[in-house]
Amino acid sequence: MRAYRALLHLYPASFRGEYGEEMAAIFRHRLRDADGPFAWLALWIGVAGETIVNALAVHWDIFRQDLQYAARTLTRARGFAATAILIVALGVGANTAAFSLTDFVLFRPLPFPDANRLVTLWERTLGYGRLQLSPANYHDWRLAATSFERVGAYTTVSKNFVGNGEPERLEGAFVTADLFPALGVSAALGRTYSAGQDFRILPNGTDGEDAILVLGDPLWRRAFGADTEIIGRTVVLSERPFTVIGVMPPAFSFPTRKAEFWIPYAVTPGDYADRGNNYLYGIGRLKPGVTLSSARIEMSVVAARSRQQYPKENEGIDVTVNAFRDELSQQSRTMVLALSGAALCVLLIVCANLANLLLARALARRQELAVRTAMGAGRERLVRQLATESLVLAALGGALGVLVAVLVVPLLWQLVPANLPTSATPGLDLRVLGFAAVLTLVTALAFGLAPLVTTTRRGADADVRGLREGARAIGGHKERLRGVLVIVEVLASVVLLITTGLLVRALWTIQARDPGFRPDGILTMRTALPMPRYARTAARTAFYTRVLDEVRAIPGVSGAAYISFLPMVVPGGIWGVGLPGRPAERRDQATASMRFVTPGFFSSLKIPLRRGRDVSELDTMTTQMVAVVSESFVKRYFPDDEGIGHTFTFGFTDRSIVGVVADIRVRGLERSSEPQVYVPYRQQPDSSFVGYTPKDLVVTASTPLEQLAPAVRGIIGKADPRLPVSDVRPMTDIIDAETASRSVQVRVLAGFAFVAFLLAAIGIHGVLSFAVSQRTPEIGVRIALGAQRGDILGMVLKQGVALVGAGLLPGLALAYFAGRTLQTLLAGVTPADLPTFGAVIGLTLLMALGGTLLPTLRALRIDPIKAIRAE
Amino acid sequence: MTTTPESLLPLPPATFHILVALADEDRHGYAIMQDVTARTGGELTLGAGTLYRSIQRMLEQGFIVEVRARQSTPLINDERRRYYRITPFGRSVARAETRRLAQMLKLARASGFAPGKA
Numbered sequence: 001m002r003a004y005r006a007l008l009h010l011y012p013a014s015f016r017g018e019y020g021e022e023m024a025a026i027f028r029h030r031l032r033d034a035d036g037p038f039a040w041l042a043l044w045i046g047v048a049g050e051t052i053v054n055a056l057a058v059h060w061d062i063f064r065q066d067l068q069y070a071a072r073t074l075t076r077a078r079g080f081a082a083t084a085i086l087i088v089a090l091g092v093g094a095n096t097a098a099f100s101l102t103d104f105v106l107f108r109p110l111p112f113p114d115a116n117r118l119v120t121l122w123e124r125t126l127g128y129g130r131l132q133l134s135p136a137n138y139h140d141w142r143l144a145a146t147s148f149e150r151v152g153a154y155t156t157v158s159k160n161f162v163g164n165g166e167p168e169r170l171e172g173a174f175v176t177a178d179l180f181p182a183l184g185v186s187a188a189l190g191r192t193y194s195a196g197q198d199f200r201i202l203p204n205g206t207d208g209e210d211a212i213l214v215l216g217d218p219l220w221r222r223a224f225g226a227d228t229e230i231i232g233r234t235v236v237l238s239e240r241p242f243t244v245i246g247v248m249p250p251a252f253s254f255p256t257r258k259a260e261f262w263i264p265y266a267v268t269p270g271d272y273a274d275r276g277n278n279y280l281y282g283i284g285r286l287k288p289g290v291t292l293s294s295a296r297i298e299m300s301v302v303a304a305r306s307r308q309q310y311p312k313e314n315e316g317i318d319v320t321v322n323a324f325r326d327e328l329s330q331q332s333r334t335m336v337l338a339l340s341g342a343a344l345c346v347l348l349i350v351c352a353n354l355a356n357l358l359l360a361r362a363l364a365r366r367q368e369l370a371v372r373t374a375m376g377a378g379r380e381r382l383v384r385q386l387a388t389e390s391l392v393l394a395a396l397g398g399a400l401g402v403l404v405a406v407l408v409v410p411l412l413w414q415l416v417p418a419n420l421p422t423s424a425t426p427g428l429d430l431r432v433l434g435f436a437a438v439l440t441l442v443t444a445l446a447f448g449l450a451p452l453v454t455t456t457r458r459g460a461d462a463d464v465r466g467l468r469e470g471a472r473a474i475g476g477h478k479e480r481l482r483g484v485l486v487i488v489e490v491l492a493s494v495v496l497l498i499t500t501g502l503l504v505r506a507l508w509t510i511q512a513r514d515p516g517f518r519p520d521g522i523l524t525m526r527t528a529l530p531m532p533r534y535a536r537t538a539a540r541t542a543f544y545t546r547v548l549d550e551v552r553a554i555p556g557v558s559g560a561a562y563i564s565f566l567p568m569v570v571p572g573g574i575w576g577v578g579l580p581g582r583p584a585e586r587r588d589q590a591t592a593s594m595r596f597v598t599p600g601f602f603s604s605l606k607i608p609l610r611r612g613r614d615v616s617e618l619d620t621m622t623t624q625m626v627a628v629v630s631e632s633f634v635k636r637y638f639p640d641d642e643g644i645g646h647t648f649t650f651g652f653t654d655r656s657i658v659g660v661v662a663d664i665r666v667r668g669l670e671r672s673s674e675p676q677v678y679v680p681y682r683q684q685p686d687s688s689f690v691g692y693t694p695k696d697l698v699v700t701a702s703t704p705l706e707q708l709a710p711a712v713r714g715i716i717g718k719a720d721p722r723l724p725v726s727d728v729r730p731m732t733d734i735i736d737a738e739t740a741s742r743s744v745q746v747r748v749l750a751g752f753a754f755v756a757f758l759l760a761a762i763g764i765h766g767v768l769s770f771a772v773s774q775r776t777p778e779i780g781v782r783i784a785l786g787a788q789r790g791d792i793l794g795m796v797l798k799q800g801v802a803l804v805g806a807g808l809l810p811g812l813a814l815a816y817f818a819g820r821t822l823q824t825l826l827a828g829v830t831p832a833d834l835p836t837f838g839a840v841i842g843l844t845l846l847m848a849l850g851g852t853l854l855p856t857l858r859a860l861r862i863d864p865i866k867a868i869r870a871e
Numbered sequence: 872m873t874t875t876p877e878s879l880l881p882l883p884p885a886t887f888h889i890l891v892a893l894a895d896e897d898r899h900g901y902a903i904m905q906d907v908t909a910r911t912g913g914e915l916t917l918g919a920g921t922l923y924r925s926i927q928r929m930l931e932q933g934f935i936v937e938v939r940a941r942q943s944t945p946l947i948n949d950e951r952r953r954y955y956r957i958t959p960f961g962r963s964v965a966r967a968e969t970r971r972l973a974q975m976l977k978l979a980r981a982s983g984f985a986p987g988k989a
Contacts, residue, residue: 011920015923015924015927018923018927019926019927022899022900022901022923022952022953023900023919023923025901026900026904026919026922027919029901046918047918047919050918050919050920050921051918051919051920053920054918054920054921054924055920057924058927061924061928
């Protein structure tokens with residue numbers, strides 16, 4: 001019998017209360033009628049099945065009723081419902097979007113089999129930390145290492161491609177033969193490069209890449225209509241024919257999500273000989289069972305052996321082995337986490353706001369609920385009904401939120417730097433939908449439960465009082481809860497505002513940084529001189545002289561020059577500096593970046609010449625070897641002197657300083673740069689420093705740059721018709737690209753902060769208006785008794801300011817800690833940045849005033865006669 | 872109430888059986904069950920859950936009402952019982968359902984399905 005009563009608990013309490021006794025009685029009869037163990041067993045099985053089915057049916061009936069009831073009440077309170085749904089949608093949408101991004105960037109395994117065995121390999125020096133590998137070191141280390149199943153390497157490249165339409169610039173990579181096997185991927189169509197020799201050292205004097213090509217899936221579909229007959233066909237990239245040998249599977253994209261083609265890596269003997277020439281990215285696949293730390297130990301032994309073998313070139317060179325998963329830079333990681341934090345803040349505010357809305361609604365419905373209780377509605381039924389209502393609101397809001405997320409994710413995806421090795425974009429999958437569902441449920445519980453607890457806890461007594469006194473009763477307890485909720489809202493929005501403010505300040509700081517040159521009115525383009533045609537200094541000089549002379553003759557052009565690499569575009573090219581009495585070393589900070597320049601480079605970029613002279617057409621291989629250096633170079637190596645006339649060893653040559661120019665930010669606006677050494681272009685020996693051959697052209701002009709570009713292209717085309725011209729863009733684009741992703745990120749955070757700010761203001765407004773409406777009679781009495789308008793004003797204002805103040809102070813403290821965790825993103829702005837804190841405090845007070853304004857005006861307009869008569 | 876009896880058809884079998892059981896006298900739940908079992912020759916036994924779920928819905932729909940126990944009815948084991956009485960609306964609903972079933976039967980006979988009257 002007890003078992004049956006337990007079974008009855010499956011029914012809703014109301015149903016059980018109504019019919020439980022009767023059902024138990026019936027069961028007792030049937031139990032008595034059952035004779036024999038079989039009849040007894042059959043009875044139990046039948047009863048259990050019947051109870052479960054019917055209990056579910058009864059629950060469903062009630063749910064349907066509640067749903068209908070909720071639909072009815074919510075349509076009646078359309079404004080409330082719309083507000084609540086929108087607020088939930090905002091919270092769920094923002095968080096779902098942030099989650100799908102976080103999940104995709106930080107938690108999902110990389111799209112390679114056994115990706116946790118993939119590591120990256122780097123050279124490490126004391127002065128510069130992590131560097132790419134030089135081809136020779138890569139080659140030696142790959143052969144020596146035993147920790148890895150495979151080791152491959154790549155370096156990025158971009159090529160011009162003329163497909164069916166506009167010529168486009170494709171990004172891709174030179175890869176060694178073992179790279180694809182190391183990643184564990186193979187072609188979807190055709191093959192990748194056959195192993196055997198990892199990479200080729202080209203015969204002296206040639207500059208040919210192996211003319212075979214693997215295509216990425218997006219490129220294959222876009223430009224070749226997914227033609228399955230593509231294998232063996234010829235594709236022209238940057239005016240050079242390549243034979244297609246394979247097409248990669250759809251999601252594969254490496255090393256960045258923009259990479260679309262892969263060409264076998266080959267190296268010139270000159271490059272290979274130079275162990276200071278670091279540009280290969282190494283990827284290894286650990287053997288099963290080999291841990292990262294044991295691989296690190298082995299590789300450091302390998303690097304030590306290299307140091308012994310090449311004491312001069314490899315001095316101070318060690319190796320770094322990292323898990324591939326960790327490659328996503330600390331900055332992107334922090335940014336994604338900051339986004340999630342911001343989204344969570346918004347969710348918190350959303351919940352607080354909704355709880356407030358529902359509390360106010362619950363108060364307003366006290367009478368209704370009291371009437372229903374008086375008419376015999378059980379507490380359980382009321383709770384159920386209110387819960388259903390919250391659930392309906394949350395479900396509608398959640399659905400809308402998912403829609404918001406679907407729209408927002410592609411936008412947010414732009415914020416993640418392109419260095420994630422997959423071309424897939426985060427989509428809406430089961431995980432994300434599940435997350436959204438849980439989030440919605442949590443929201444519903446968080447905001448739905450608080451009012452439930454307060455409306456139902458007080459028992460019948462309070463309900464009856466509610467019936468009697470109507471809406472006049474001020475629930476002091478509820479008032480306090482609503483106050484706390486507003487404080488939480490203020491707190492969260494203060495944290496968000498300050499964090500955003502700090503990041504805005506960081507952005508401004510970076511944007512305000514002087515790159516060291518004036519980027520306005522400068523057109524840049526790249527013309528890489530093909531070897532061996534231009535291996536001889538004389539051939540190059542003839543080309544540069546002709547092109548530069550003709551470009552300078554274009555009306556409006558005030559300067560033109562060639563340089564090895566544009567600042568910020570290629571940051572490397574670092575060489576050891578030898579001083580008299582001390583040989584060239586790459587150790588410590590004794591290094592500088594090397595650039596070959598034509599005369600006029602400094603004036604074209606408006607880089608101030610501090611002392612001495614520019615490089616000159618007269619600086620040739622037969623005259624004294626000279627260099628122009630940056631101010632920081634002089635400061636570091638000749639601190640007691642102006643620098644002019646001193647001699648130092650650089651790139652196997654003794655050079656004497658003839659000029660000193662201001663520093664420029666070679667490594668971009670966010671990082672500090674090494675000192676710079678500029679060498680006259682005529683002093684680049686035949687077939688040496690091939691990688692440094694000036695290829696970036698800068699043209700300063702007062703005419704619009706779009707009009708200038710065709711003319712310059714024409715001149716280059718006439719000088720050498722076979723020469724591809726690429727990367728045509730204004731210098732300002734290069735500077736803007738430095739801060740582009742940061743400014744988008746800041747904009748998104750600012751969006752979050754704005755939403756939070758608005759919601760908090762709405763929250764304050766809600767609480768105060770409610771308080772004023774509750775206190776209308778009291779205020780009426782006060783006015784009737786002679787209280788001045790000022791007193792009333794002060795009374796309401798004080799309440800508002802108290803709420804805001806209580807949220808503001810802990811918010812400021814919390815924001816400071818949030819700022820400290822974001823320090824890597826702050827570009828030197830202190831987490832306790834006074835202007836930011838000041839501005840946010842001001843804004844918050846403004847918000848308080850805005851939220852308080854309407855309720856205060858309403859309080860002032862209270863007519864004492866009416867207010868008291870309403871009693 | 873503007874609901875017409877016809878709009879509620881067809882009735883769930885349990886509902887119809889309960890209405891039939893209440894046609895001649897007020898009964899309590901267990902009596903309804905026994906009556907249904909007897910009428911159908913033991914073919915149909917309503918479970919307690921089905922019975923009271925139906926009763927709950929029928930009360931809401933106004934087919935039946937709850938009445939105090941009649942003194943004339945012998946008490947079983949002294950238990951307090953709830954008695955149910957069919958309402959006029961319940962009767963018209965039962966009649967409408969009977970008409971519907973008869974109509975169905977006629978149609979079935981006309982197409983030669985069912986055995987005719989003797």
